[in-house]
Amino acid sequence: MPHVISRMPRMAQDGCPSGLPANKNISSSVTRVIVKTAGKQEDFMIADDTLVRQFKEKLSTHFKCQMDQLVLVFMGRLLKDHDTLSQRGILDGHTIHLVIKSKCSSRSLAHSSRNLLTKEPCHRDRNTEGNSNGVYQPAGVSHTPVESALLVEPDAPKMHTQDLEVDSPEYTAQILQNPSIQQLLSNTDLMRQFISEHPDMQQLMQQSPEVSHILDNSEILWQTLELARNLAMIQEIMQIEQPEQNLEHPLAHTGLETMPGGDNALGQSYVDCNDQMLNSSQDPFGGNPFTALLEGQVLEQVQSSPPSPTPPQERRDRLPQLPTTRVIYTSSRGLSSITSANVTPNRVTHTPSAYATAIPAKCRSHTCPIQQPAGVPALPSIELTQQPQAEDKDGTISLDSSDQKLEDDLQASDEQSSSQITGNMMQLLLSNPYLAAQVMFLSMSQLSEECRQQLPPFLQQTQLPDVLIALASPKASRAILQIEQGLQLLATEAPVVLPWVAPYLWGLGWLPAPSCSHPDTCPGPGMCQILLNPKIPNAATSLEPSCRRYSP
Amino acid sequence: MEPPNLYPVKLYVYDLSKGLARRLSPIMLGKQLEGIWHTSIVVHKDEFYFGSSGISSCPPGGTLLGPPDSVVDVGSTEVTEELFQEYLSSLGESLFRREAYDVFENNCNTFTNEVAQFLTGRKIPSYITDLPSEILSTPFGQALRPFLVSVQIQPPGGSPVGRPNGQS
Numbered sequence: 001m002p003h004v005i006s007r008m009p010r011m012a013q014d015g016c017p018s019g020l021p022a023n024k025n026i027s028s029s030v031t032r033v034i035v036k037t038a039g040k041q042e043d044f045m046i047a048d049d050t051l052v053r054q055f056k057e058k059l060s061t062h063f064k065c066q067m068d069q070l071v072l073v074f075m076g077r078l079l080k081d082h083d084t085l086s087q088r089g090i091l092d093g094h095t096i097h098l099v100i101k102s103k104c105s106s107r108s109l110a111h112s113s114r115n116l117l118t119k120e121p122c123h124r125d126r127n128t129e130g131n132s133n134g135v136y137q138p139a140g141v142s143h144t145p146v147e148s149a150l151l152v153e154p155d156a157p158k159m160h161t162q163d164l165e166v167d168s169p170e171y172t173a174q175i176l177q178n179p180s181i182q183q184l185l186s187n188t189d190l191m192r193q194f195i196s197e198h199p200d201m202q203q204l205m206q207q208s209p210e211v212s213h214i215l216d217n218s219e220i221l222w223q224t225l226e227l228a229r230n231l232a233m234i235q236e237i238m239q240i241e242q243p244e245q246n247l248e249h250p251l252a253h254t255g256l257e258t259m260p261g262g263d264n265a266l267g268q269s270y271v272d273c274n275d276q277m278l279n280s281s282q283d284p285f286g287g288n289p290f291t292a293l294l295e296g297q298v299l300e301q302v303q304s305s306p307p308s309p310t311p312p313q314e315r316r317d318r319l320p321q322l323p324t325t326r327v328i329y330t331s332s333r334g335l336s337s338i339t340s341a342n343v344t345p346n347r348v349t350h351t352p353s354a355y356a357t358a359i360p361a362k363c364r365s366h367t368c369p370i371q372q373p374a375g376v377p378a379l380p381s382i383e384l385t386q387q388p389q390a391e392d393k394d395g396t397i398s399l400d401s402s403d404q405k406l407e408d409d410l411q412a413s414d415e416q417s418s419s420q421i422t423g424n425m426m427q428l429l430l431s432n433p434y435l436a437a438q439v440m441f442l443s444m445s446q447l448s449e450e451c452r453q454q455l456p457p458f459l460q461q462t463q464l465p466d467v468l469i470a471l472a473s474p475k476a477s478r479a480i481l482q483i484e485q486g487l488q489l490l491a492t493e494a495p496v497v498l499p500w501v502a503p504y505l506w507g508l509g510w511l512p513a514p515s516c517s518h519p520d521t522c523p524g525p526g527m528c529q530i531l532l533n534p535k536i537p538n539a540a541t542s543l544e545p546s547c548r549r550y551s552p
Numbered sequence: 553m554e555p556p557n558l559y560p561v562k563l564y565v566y567d568l569s570k571g572l573a574r575r576l577s578p579i580m581l582g583k584q585l586e587g588i589w590h591t592s593i594v595v596h597k598d599e600f601y602f603g604s605s606g607i608s609s610c611p612p613g614g615t616l617l618g619p620p621d622s623v624v625d626v627g628s629t630e631v632t633e634e635l636f637q638e639y640l641s642s643l644g645e646s647l648f649r650r651e652a653y654d655v656f657e658n659n660c661n662t663f664t665n666e667v668a669q670f671l672t673g674r675k676i677p678s679y680i681t682d683l684p685s686e687i688l689s690t691p692f693g694q695a696l697r698p699f700l701v702s703v704q705i706q707p708p709g710g711s712p713v714g715r716p717n718g719q720s
Contacts, residue, residue: 036670038642038646039642039647039648071635073629073670073671076561076627076629076630076631076671076673077556077629077630078631078635095673097639099635099642100638100642101635101638102638184699190695193695194692194695197691198582200579
């Protein structure tokens with residue numbers, strides 16, 4: 001800020017007109033004097049050597065007042081009657097200030113007395129007086145606005161430093177909280193005009209048309225800003241850019257130079273992948289855990305188009321882990337043991353790879369719904385979630401019509417994947433008999449003894465490939481599910497009827513299935529034995545809670 | 553005859569933007585402004601200024617702006633306090649009525665300029681009086697003009713001066 005005191009000598013000359021020196025030597029010349037009073041000014045032509053008194057007489061007639069009411073001030077000096085104008089240095093074009101005192105001098109006294117009265121208390125508590133003037137103070141505003149300075153209310157301690165430098169970001173944040181500033185900023189047209197018409201901004205836009213593209217499209221602008229806000233994303237981008245730039249620019253910050261363009265491209269691809277993912281699957285992470293797998297499928301298709309987008313890649317890498325976590329979750333619910341949960345991840349993590357590679361369905365599909373009530377109650381949950389989907393496949397109530405075909409494909413591979421996963425689960429249990437025993441022990445303690453007796457034949461039976469193939473078909477598993485549900489219903493409605501059902505099941509069990517080449521190894525009676533064993537009256541009812549727990 | 557008393561006249565200069573104008577003006581306006589200046593005249597141990605509620609007075613540095621950012625020595629005057637009050641009241645009824653406040657054309661600095669010339673014959677520094685034209689010469693200022701027209705600057709902490717019946 002230019003220091004003003006040094007300009008003072010020059011200030012004295014500011015009031016002087018340019019034509020001074022010429023008139024200086026001429027005495028008794030008529031000079032034009034400007035008389036300013038009460039907001040108006042008039043010119044008067046008078047002689048240089050006019051006495052002030054004479055001038056006052058002239059003025060009094062002009063302004064229609066008495067002479068003693070007039071006070072002439074020139075350059076801060078009161079003009080005495082006996083002076084001449086030239087004596088006081090009044091020259092052509094100078095301004096003389098005139099104050100017309102009111103006739104009632106008591107009024108002026110009242111002013112001064114009021115002033116005196118207010119002075120003392122003012123000096124003592126001037127801050128509080130200022131603060132008590134609450135009419136003018138907006139609540140909670142403690143900073144100065146730039147444009148609309150409605151009221152100014154700085155902090156008193158702050159002001160003592162007389163610090164003009166405002167470097168702290170907190171202060172800027174405070175400024176932004178001012179409602180008038182917010183109002184100004186929320187005026188989008190104004191802000192857009194302001195940004196786009198700034199010369200530096202125009203230069204930037206000429207250099208990189210992407211910037212103008214960002215600014216024009218409000219969606220892209222918003223997404224870019226969202227992206228920029230995500231610190232992790234920024235770090236990611238920087239890490240991406242940096243290795244690429246390392247060869248050319250060893251300095252780290254130069255990687256940022258590519259950010260404006262790359263940022264937009266990355267953000268765009270990120271957004272695109274986001275949209276595609278959202279479009280392709282209804283509920284990626286809730287509900288059906290296996291759609292997450294299928295998302296990975298969809299993403300793989302998408303990957304070919306966008307140019308090296310790291311975020312989708314990361315998502316893809318992350319996604320196959322999700323079904324495993326889900327499976328772990330459901331299995332841990334069923335197993336309800338921590339040790340088993342610890343064991344399962346090691347095994348189950350193989351499932352994505354198992355899924356990714358082509359697995360002959362014959363050997364590896366291990367869905368054994370019959371085992372479910374006896375063995376792992378967790379499996380029904382997986383199966384049950386799959387069945388309703390198979391049911392709804394044709395209905396597609398909640399799916400968009402445009403995505404229906406995609407969903408159908410997803411369903412088919414859904415069941416395949418689910419069966420593979422359950423198969424792997426069974427594989428796990430079979431290979432670890434202790435674990436399997438523990439599983440069943442915990443889930444159905446009442447049936448432990450009998451289950452243990454029945455287990456070995458079951459396990460043998462499940463390893464038969466034909467049986468497994470038969471069970472893997474969706475219709476078979478659907479049928480088994482219906483049987484299970486029927487039994488469940490019976491157990492709730494009429495438990496006493498259950499023993500009477502046994503002969504039917506028994507008979508059904510021994511009927512040779514069309515595709516089954518070993519009728520004597522049909523596992524039907526095994527289940528019935530367990531369910532309807534009179535020694536275990538509560539077999540069916542005990543199954544209910546576990547079934548209910550995992551029913552969808 | 554004793555020499556008349558000379559009373560010092562000071563100009564208190566406040567930056568309403570508290571340094572923000574200095575930092576943001578190159579970006580926003582395209583030219584460097586050192587501040588948004590609000591000024592007042594201090595004479596007879598009183599501070600006088602003009603705001604949207606008319607001419608006000610307070611003890612020096614007594615508004616909520618606090619102490620001034622800079623003080624300019626305007627000179628000295630023989631004008632007595634009484635006379636000055638008369639003068640102010642006449643101004644308050646004419647040029648510097650409360651409703652005559654205009655943030656660009658007739659603002660606090662206009663008033664200060666008038667008073668300074670009355671008291672000492674000198675004007676206030678031109679960087680203060682040139683501020684409105686500086687702002688209005690930028691496209692941003694022109695764009696903001698309709699918005700700024702409604703701006704009322706009235707530093708709290710003063711009492712009205714020169715108004716009959718003391719109305720504010």
